[in-house]
Amino acid sequence: MTVQREPYRTHWLTWFFSAVVLIPTILGFANKFLDLVLVIQGDEDGAFAVTPICNYLFATAGFLCLFVWTATQGAFQNLDGPSHTMMENEHRFDSQP
Amino acid sequence: MSAGTNIVASDRNFPKHQDLVEEQLVLWYFVAALLFMTVSMLAGTLMGLQLIRHNPLPSIEILSPGRWRMIHTNAIAYGFLANAFLGIMHWVIPRLTLRPCLDRRLSYLIFAAWQFVVLATAVGIIFGQAQGLEWGETPVWIDPVAQLGLLLVAINFGAPILQTRGPMYVTLWYYLAALVWTFLTYAMGNFVPEYFVCGSSAGAVGGLFIHDLVGLFVTPLGWGMMYYFVPILLKRPMWSHGLSLVGFWGLAFFYPLQGIHHFLYTPIPMFLQYGAVLSTIALELVVVTVIINFVGTLYGTGGLVVTNLPLRYFYTGILFYFLTCLQCALQVTMTFQALIHFTDWVVGHAHMVMFGVFSMWQLGVMTYLVPRILKTEWYSAKWCEWHYWASAGGLLVMSGDLILGGLFQGWSWAALQPWDASIRLSIPFWSVRLVAGVVIFAAQILFMLNFYLTWRKAPRTNPVTIPDSSGLTTA
Numbered sequence: 001m002t003v004q005r006e007p008y009r010t011h012w013l014t015w016f017f018s019a020v021v022l023i024p025t026i027l028g029f030a031n032k033f034l035d036l037v038l039v040i041q042g043d044e045d046g047a048f049a050v051t052p053i054c055n056y057l058f059a060t061a062g063f064l065c066l067f068v069w070t071a072t073q074g075a076f077q078n079l080d081g082p083s084h085t086m087m088e089n090e091h092r093f094d095s096q097p
Numbered sequence: 098m099s100a101g102t103n104i105v106a107s108d109r110n111f112p113k114h115q116d117l118v119e120e121q122l123v124l125w126y127f128v129a130a131l132l133f134m135t136v137s138m139l140a141g142t143l144m145g146l147q148l149i150r151h152n153p154l155p156s157i158e159i160l161s162p163g164r165w166r167m168i169h170t171n172a173i174a175y176g177f178l179a180n181a182f183l184g185i186m187h188w189v190i191p192r193l194t195l196r197p198c199l200d201r202r203l204s205y206l207i208f209a210a211w212q213f214v215v216l217a218t219a220v221g222i223i224f225g226q227a228q229g230l231e232w233g234e235t236p237v238w239i240d241p242v243a244q245l246g247l248l249l250v251a252i253n254f255g256a257p258i259l260q261t262r263g264p265m266y267v268t269l270w271y272y273l274a275a276l277v278w279t280f281l282t283y284a285m286g287n288f289v290p291e292y293f294v295c296g297s298s299a300g301a302v303g304g305l306f307i308h309d310l311v312g313l314f315v316t317p318l319g320w321g322m323m324y325y326f327v328p329i330l331l332k333r334p335m336w337s338h339g340l341s342l343v344g345f346w347g348l349a350f351f352y353p354l355q356g357i358h359h360f361l362y363t364p365i366p367m368f369l370q371y372g373a374v375l376s377t378i379a380l381e382l383v384v385v386t387v388i389i390n391f392v393g394t395l396y397g398t399g400g401l402v403v404t405n406l407p408l409r410y411f412y413t414g415i416l417f418y419f420l421t422c423l424q425c426a427l428q429v430t431m432t433f434q435a436l437i438h439f440t441d442w443v444v445g446h447a448h449m450v451m452f453g454v455f456s457m458w459q460l461g462v463m464t465y466l467v468p469r470i471l472k473t474e475w476y477s478a479k480w481c482e483w484h485y486w487a488s489a490g491g492l493l494v495m496s497g498d499l500i501l502g503g504l505f506q507g508w509s510w511a512a513l514q515p516w517d518a519s520i521r522l523s524i525p526f527w528s529v530r531l532v533a534g535v536v537i538f539a540a541q542i543l544f545m546l547n548f549y550l551t552w553r554k555a556p557r558t559n560p561v562t563i564p565d566s567s568g569l570t571t572a
Contacts, residue, residue, distance in 0.1 A: 014339040017386045021347055025379040028372075035368035056305075056354045059281070063274075063349040075264040079339035082266040086193065086325075087334050093114050093192060 014079070117191035120470045122204055124552075126184025127463055129212055131545050133176025134456075136219070138538040140169035145531035149524055159223050167222045167234045173451060174232060174310070176215045181459040182318045183211065186254055186272065188466060189325050193269055196257035203253050207246060214243045230303050232310055233286040240287045247283055251276040267341040271321030274349060278313035282306060297364045301357060304365075304373075308356030311450065317348065319455045320387065323411060326462060327394060330408045331401065336393030340386050347383030351376045358429045362438060377429040384422045391415050406481055410461025413489050417453035421446060424500075436511060441526065442503025449496040452537070457488065460544070467548060471555035480547045487540030495533035502526030 070076070146153055147162040154160040187204065191197050198204050214235075221227065221236030228234050235243060258265070258273050265273075286306025290299035324341055328334050335341055357365060357373035395402070395412065402412050424446050427433050437443065464481055468474050475481050502523055509519040 011339065013389075014337060014343055017340065017343050017382065021343070021351075021379055021382045021386075025351065025375065028375040028379075059278075059353045060350055063346075067346060067349075073264075076339075076342070078264065079342065080334065080337070082264050083328070083334040083338035086266045086268075087328060089111075089195065090192070090329055092108075092111055096114055 011079075112195050114192070117195070117197045118188055119198070119201060119204060120188075122208060123184045123187050123466065124470055125208060126180050126187065127467065127548075129208075130177045130180035130184065130459070131541070131548065133172045133180060133215060134541055135545070137169050137172035137177060138534070138541060140165040140172065142531070142534055142538060144169060145527065145534050148527040149531060159225075164222055164225070164227075167227055168219055170232060171218055171222065171234060172215070173456075174315075175218065178315055178451070178455060178459070180211065180215075181463070182315075182322075183207070183250070185322055185459070185462050185466075186318070189268065189322065190254055190257055190272060193266055193325065194257040194261050196260055199253045199256035203249060207249050207253060210242070210246045210249070214239060214246055217242075228287070228291060230286060230290060231307050233290075233303070233306060235287060237291065240291075244280070244284060244287070247280045251280055266324070267335075267338060267345055268321040268325045270342070270345045271317040271324070274345070275314060275317035275321065278309070278317065282309045282313050286310070300360060300363065301365050301369065304358075304360045305353070305356035307359060309353060312348070312352040312355070315451075315455050316352070317345075319458055320344070320348075322458060322462060323391070323415070326407070326465065327391065327411055330405060330411070330465070331394060331398055333394065333398070336390050336396070340390045344383055344387040344390070347380065347386070351379045351383065355380060355429075358434075361429070361431060361434045374429045374431070377425060381422055381426045384419070388415065388419050406485060407461040407465035410457050410464060410485060413485075414454045414457040414461070417449055417457065417492075421450040421454065424449075436507040437503055438507075440503035440506040440510075441499040441523070442507070445496040445499030445503060448492065448499065452488075453492045453496060457492075460484070460488065463544075463548075467551060471552055473551065473555045476547050476550035476554060480543055484540045484544040484547070487536050487543075491533045491537035491540065495530050495537070498526050498529045498533065502530075 143153065143165045144162055147165075152162060187198065217239050218235045221239060222234055226236035226238075228237060255273065255276050258269050261269065285302060286309075289302050290306075294302060324335060354376040355373050357369055358377050361370050361374075363370075391412075402409050428437055428442070428446070464475075464484075505522050505526070506519050509522060
C-alpha cells in the first residue's frame with residue numbers, strides 16, 4: 001500500500017470547517033466570559049457560577065497546551081499518513097497464520 | 098523500529114496478534130456487558146410497567162420503582178457500555194500501537210474490580226444509599242474505589258498509547274482523551290457536589306457531569322471505535338484523516354461546557370446558560386464534519402451496508418447519531434426548551450443516543466469480533482439478523498413514541514391543563530414504549546443465546562474456520 005497525499009478538496013474542507021467552527025465560537029465565548037466578569041463585579045451572589053466556568057477553562061487550557069504541543073511535534077504535517085499506516089498494519093495482522 | 102502508528106514495522110519485528118491482544122479478556126468483558134445489559138433492561142421493563150400502573154412488585158421497599166430506575170441507568174452506563182468499551186479497547190489499542198497493555202495481571206485485576214464496582218453500586222442503590230445526582234448515584238463509599246479503578250484503566254491503556262512515536266491515528270487521540278476525561282468527569286460529578294459546593298453551583302456542576310459523562314466518556318470511546326472498525330470493514334482508509342482530527346479537537350474544546358444546557362430556565366445565570374447553548378451549536382458544526390467524513394468513506398460502497406451486518410450496525414448508529422444531534426440543535430434553543438423541558442422528549446432523546454448509537458455500535462463490534470475470537474461462525478446468522486432488526490426497529494419505535502409523547506405533554510402543560518390530563522394522554526405512549534422495550538429486550542436475550550451456543554461449538558484448539566468481515570459466513 002502506498003502512502004497517498006491528501007486530496008486538495010479534503011485539505012480545503014478541513015481548513016474551511018476549522019474556520020467556520022472556531023471564529024464564531026471564540027467570539028461568542030469571549031463575549032460570554034465578559035458577561036461573567038461583569039456579574040462577579042456587580043453581584044457577589046453570581047460568583048458561584050465561577051465553579052463550572054473554572055472547570056471548563058481548566059480543561060480547555062489543558063487541551064490548548066496539548067494542541068500546541070501536538071502541532072509542534074508535526075502531527076498535522078502528513079494528515080492522512082496515520083490512516084494509511086493503520087490500514088497497512090491491519091492487513092499484516094490479518095495475514096498472520 | 099519504533100512502534101509508532103505512523104511507522105510501519107519491518108516484517109521481522111512486526112508483533113504477533115496473539116502476543117498483543119488478550120482475547121479471553123475481550124470475551125469476558127463482552128459477557129459481563131451483556132449480563133449487565135439484561136439487568137438494566139429488566140429494570141427498565143419494570144419501570145415501564147410502573148408507568149402504566151402495573152407495578153409487579155408493589156409494597157417492597159428495596160424493589161421500589163425509583164430504585165429500579167437508577168439500576169436501569171447505572172447498569173447500562175457502567176455495566177454494559179463501560180464493560181463493552183473496555184473489552185473493545187483490549188482489542189483495538191494493542192493492534193494500533195503494536196504494543197500490549199501495560200500489564201496482563203493488571204488487566205485482569207481491573208476486570209474484577211470493575212465488576213465489583215458495578216455490582217456494589219447496584220446493591221447500594223437497592224438498599225437506599227444512592228447519591229442525589231443523576232448517573233452519580235454511586236454510593237459514597239464506592240466512589241474512591243471507582244476513581245482508583247479509572248486511574249488504573251488510564252495507566253494500563255495509556256502506557257502503550259504514550260509510547261507511540263510520531264503522529265497518532267485519530268482513534269488513539271480519542272482513547273487517550275477519554276482516559277483522562279473519564280477520570281476527571283467522574284471526580285467532578287461524584288466529589289465536587291458531595292463535598293465542596295452546594296445549591297445552584299452544585300446544580301451547575303451536576304449538569305456538566307451528566308452531559309460530560311455522555312460527551313467525554315461515551316462519545317470519544319464510541320467514535321474512536323468507529324474510526325477503527327469502519328475503515329477495516331470497508332477495506333479503505335477514512336475519507337479524510339485531517340477532518341477526523343477537526344472532529345476530535347472540536348469535541349475537546351466545545352463539549353465540556355454544554356452540560357449546562359440541561360438546566361436552561363433554572364437559577365443558573367443566563368450567561369452560563371447561553372454559553373452552553375453556544376457551545377452546543379458549535380459542536381453541531383463539528384458533528385457535521387464527522388458525518389461528512391463517514392459518508393465520504395462509505396461513498397461508492399454503500400451496498401456493503403446491506404450485506405455486511407456489523408457495518409449495518411455502525412451506519413445505523415451513525416444515522417441515529419445525526420438525528421440525536423439534530424434534536425440537540427433544536428432542544429437547546431430557549432423557545433423549544435420551554436416546550437420540551439421535563440417531558441418524555443428528553444427520555445426519547447436519551448434512549449436514541451445511548452442505545453440507538455453507542456449500544457448499536459458495540460453490538461455491531463461484538464457481532465464482528467466474537468466469531469473472529471472464537472474462530473467459528475455464528476451459531477445462527479439468521480438470529481443475528483433478527484437481533485439487528487428487533488434492536489433497530491424497537492429503538493426507532495420507542496424513541497419516536499417518546500419524542501412524540503413528549504411534545505403532547507409539553508403542549509398539555511403549556512395549555513395549563515391539569516397534571517392528571519397530561520398523565521392520561523401519556524398512558525398510550527408509555528404502553529407503546531413498553532412493547533418496544535420488550536421487543537428490544539427479547540432481541541438481546543436472543544443475541545446472548547446465540548453468543549452462548551457459538552462459544553459452545555467453538556473449536557478448543559486449532560481453528561477450523563475463519564469468518565469473513567461480516568462475521569457471519571465461513572471462509
